[in-house]
Each structure stands twice: as C-alpha cells, then as structure tokens.
Amino acid sequence: MGFDAIYAVLPDHADKISRLQYLLAEARLPVVSVIGKYNHGKSSLLNALVERDQFAVSDARETTVLSYFEHEGVRWLDTPGLDADVARKDDREAMTGAWQQSDIRLFVHCVREGEFDQSESDMIDALQQDAADSGRQTLIVLTQIEQVEEQTLANVQARIKQQASKLPIIHVSAHRYLQGLQSGSALKLKKSGINELRQALQIAMAEVLQTRGDEVLELGESLGSLIDQGLSNLQARLDHQQSTKQSRLAGFAEEYRQLHSKLHQQLNRA
Amino acid sequence: MLPLLLLAGAVAAVAAAVSSSSDSSSSSSSSGSSRDYEREAAEKARKVKLQANKEAAERQLRAFLQGKDIEVDGAQLAAVIQTMVSQPDKYPGEPLKKAFLRNPSMRAIDTEVSALELQIAERNQAKAFLNSLPIG
Numbered sequence: 001m002g003f004d005a006i007y008a009v010l011p012d013h014a015d016k017i018s019r020l021q022y023l024l025a026e027a028r029l030p031v032v033s034v035i036g037k038y039n040h041g042k043s044s045l046l047n048a049l050v051e052r053d054q055f056a057v058s059d060a061r062e063t064t065v066l067s068y069f070e071h072e073g074v075r076w077l078d079t080p081g082l083d084a085d086v087a088r089k090d091d092r093e094a095m096t097g098a099w100q101q102s103d104i105r106l107f108v109h110c111v112r113e114g115e116f117d118q119s120e121s122d123m124i125d126a127l128q129q130d131a132a133d134s135g136r137q138t139l140i141v142l143t144q145i146e147q148v149e150e151q152t153l154a155n156v157q158a159r160i161k162q163q164a165s166k167l168p169i170i171h172v173s174a175h176r177y178l179q180g181l182q183s184g185s186a187l188k189l190k191k192s193g194i195n196e197l198r199q200a201l202q203i204a205m206a207e208v209l210q211t212r213g214d215e216v217l218e219l220g221e222s223l224g225s226l227i228d229q230g231l232s233n234l235q236a237r238l239d240h241q242q243s244t245k246q247s248r249l250a251g252f253a254e255e256y257r258q259l260h261s262k263l264h265q266q267l268n269r270a
Numbered sequence: 271m272l273p274l275l276l277l278a279g280a281v282a283a284v285a286a287a288v289s290s291s292s293d294s295s296s297s298s299s300s301s302g303s304s305r306d307y308e309r310e311a312a313e314k315a316r317k318v319k320l321q322a323n324k325e326a327a328e329r330q331l332r333a334f335l336q337g338k339d340i341e342v343d344g345a346q347l348a349a350v351i352q353t354m355v356s357q358p359d360k361y362p363g364e365p366l367k368k369a370f371l372r373n374p375s376m377r378a379i380d381t382e383v384s385a386l387e388l389q390i391a392e393r394n395q396a397k398a399f400l401n402s403l404p405i406g
Binding site for chain 1: 326331353354361371383387395403404406
C-alpha cells in the first residue's frame with residue numbers, strides 16, 4: 001500500500017496526488033521555475049539571477065527538458081517553451097514536471113511581442129487559478145526591456161495588467177544586468193530591474209514553507225473528500241444492487257406462492 | 271262398460287307388477303359387476319383427469335420457471351408438482367430459491383455487487399493510507 005492506492009482510485013487527479021507525494025517526500029529547497037514561450041529570454045533571465053552562464057541560451061530552441069541548478073538555497077528550473085505548435089511529448093511532460101515541482105513561477109514574456117497571445121493567456125489563467133487554489137505565487141517578468149522605448153514598455157505593461165490582473169508584473173533586462181556585472185556599471189545594474197525581481201522573489205520565498213504546509217493540508221483534505229464522495233456513491237450503488245436482489249427474490253417468492261396455490265387447487269380438482 | 275274397463279286395467283296392472291318382479295330378480299345377479307365396471311370407469315376417468323391436470327400444471331410451472339430463467343430437470347419438476355399436490359400453500363424451497371439466484375440477471379447483480387465491494391475496499395485502503403500521512 002502507498003500512493004499507488006490513491007492513484008488507483010483517483011486516476012483523474014494524478015496531478016494533485018503527485019504534488020502531495022512531492023511535497024511530503026523530503027525537505028526540499030524552494031523551487032523557482034521559469035515559464036514562457038521559447039526565445040522570450042527564459043534562460044538569459046536565469047543566468048542573470050544566478051550570475052553565471054548556467055543555462056543554454058540560443059535563438060534556436062534549446063531547452064527541451066527540465067534543466068535544474070541549485071544556487072544560494074534556491075533550486076532554479078528552466079522549462080521548455082510553451083509553444084503548442086512545436087511542443088513535443090517530452091516537452092509537455094517537462095512542463096507537467098515543472099508545474100508539480102514549482103513553488104514560485106516566473107512567467108517570462110518578451111516585451112517586444114506586445115500583449116500575451118492565446119497560449120500565454122491560457123497559461124496565465126491556469127496560473128491565476130492555481131494561485132487561488134494552492135497559494136503558489138507567479139510573478140510576470142517582462143524581459144528584454146532594453147529593446148523598446150519606455151512608452152512602449154508602459155503600454156505593453158498596461159495591456160498585460162488587463163490580461164493578468166491578479167499577478168504582479170516586474171520588467172527586467174538580463175542583458176543590461178550582465179553588462180553591468182561585466183563593466184561594473186551600477187547604473188546598468190539598477191536599470192536592469194533584476195534586483196527588484198530578486199526582492200520580489202525573496203518576499204515570495206519567505207512564504208514558501210507556510211504555503212507548502214497549507215497546500216499539503218488542502219491537498220489532503222481535497223483528496224480525502226474525493227475518496228469519501230466516491231465511497232458514498234459506491235455504497236449507494238451497492239445498497240441499490242443488494243436491495244434490487246432482495247426485492248426480486250421476494251417478488252419471485254410471492255409469484256411462486258400464488259402459482260403454487262392455484263396449481264394446488266387445479267391438481268386436486270378431479 | 272266402465273267396470274269392465276276397470277277390471278281390464280287392474281288385470282294389466284297386476285300383470286305389469288308380476289313382470290317387473292320377474293325382471294328385478296333376474297338382474298340382481300349381474301348388478302355387482304356393473305357397479306365395479308362403473309367404479310373402474312369413474313376411477314379411470316378421474317385418473318385421466320388428474321393426469322391431464324398434472325400435465326397442465328407442469329406446463330404452467332415450466333413456463334413460469336422458464337420466464338424466470340430457472341433451469342430444472344424432470345425429476346425436480348416432478349418433486350415440485352408433488353409438493354403442490356400435497357401442500358396447499360408453500361413458499362419456494364431453498365433449492366428453487368438457489369436456482370432463481372443463479373439465473374443470469376441475478377448473477378449479473380452478484381457480479382456488480384462483487385465489483386462494487388472491491389472498489390469500496392480499494393477506496394478504504396486509499397483512505398487509510400491518506401490518513402496515515404503526516405498532513406496537518
């Protein structure tokens with residue numbers, strides 16, 4: 001007996017079960033995953049945050065599986081792109097894995113692309129719903145801000161705010177940050193927005209343990225309730241079947257008794 | 271004229287009485303075998319009727335049992351009919367109840383019941399495991 005027993009009776013809730021299993025498995029570092037369409041700067045952002053070229057960056061689609069890196073008490077997780085038109089089975093599995101393991105999600109969107117497209121909007125809706133259900137936080141990170149005018153950035157940010165009203169938005173330039181590091185330019189570092197993102201992450205990470213505890217409780221109650229509902233339905237069906245059996249047997253006995261009485265008279269009539 | 275006629279009538283009546291007495295004494299020797307014959311015939315007719323009743327009852331009983339998808343052989347049918355003859359009112363005995371419970375529709379219910387009991391056992395096992403986890 002183990003989690004398999006729960007998977008067997010709640011196959012449609014495998015995501016919840018695996019999340020509970022993951023949370024209870026062992027003490028883990030806070031996990032921050034980066035989600036977004038490919039070539040929107042996910043890996044560059046991660047490299048800026050960990051201040052090294054840890055994650056592969058390319059104009060071609062590089063990240064096709066989950067890529068981990070532990071740095072200063074945080075487990076950073078790079079994910080494949082959200083692009084449905086190019087996503088493969090292993091990409092989808094990687095996304096599912098990232099969804100299961102993340103405590104905090106950074107939803108990366110390149111500001112040059114304007115507002116969210118449909119696939120991004122769908123993911124944002126799912127993340128907002130998950131924030132309400134599990135308490136896990138998502139920060140929207142507008143990237144590559146060095147490539148647009150301030151007014152353009154303001155306009156895009158306003159439109160994104162309409163599309164994701166419940167999530168905080170931070171705009172960054174990983175490129176500026178890395179340049180600032182190399183050149184020692186405090187201004188570039190400041191204008192990169194990476195420190196603001198770090199501060200937001202620190203606030204979010206301070207809540208991870210409590211959020212995990214709350215989530216474990218919520219998942220346990222939710223799964224328990226689902227099992228109980230199923231039990232209740234099954235017991236009702238069992239009672240119905242047993243009642244049907246008894247009722248049919250009683251009906252048969254009564255019909256037989258009537259026939260017996262009738263034939264008794266008929267047989268003795270001569 | 272009238273007295274002659276009366277006399278003739280009286281003579282005729284006496285003659286008739288004598289004739290009747292003579293017939294009665296001659297048939298008394300054969301009346302025993304005739305009654306036996308009649309009794310035998312009545313008994314035979316009664317047996318035929320009983321047999322016909324029995325066959326009709328068997329047909330009705332067989333149709334009833336077939337309608338309930340209960341298979342019985344000739345000996346079982348005869349035993350049931352015999353019970354019907356001797357007992358005015360009787361619920362089906364255990365063998366017949368068991369035969370009814372073995373029919374396809376009742377077996378289908380049993381199969382469903384077994385499946386449901388298994389699913390309930392699995393859910394109880396899952397719930398027991400969930401309750402054993404360090405939650406809350």
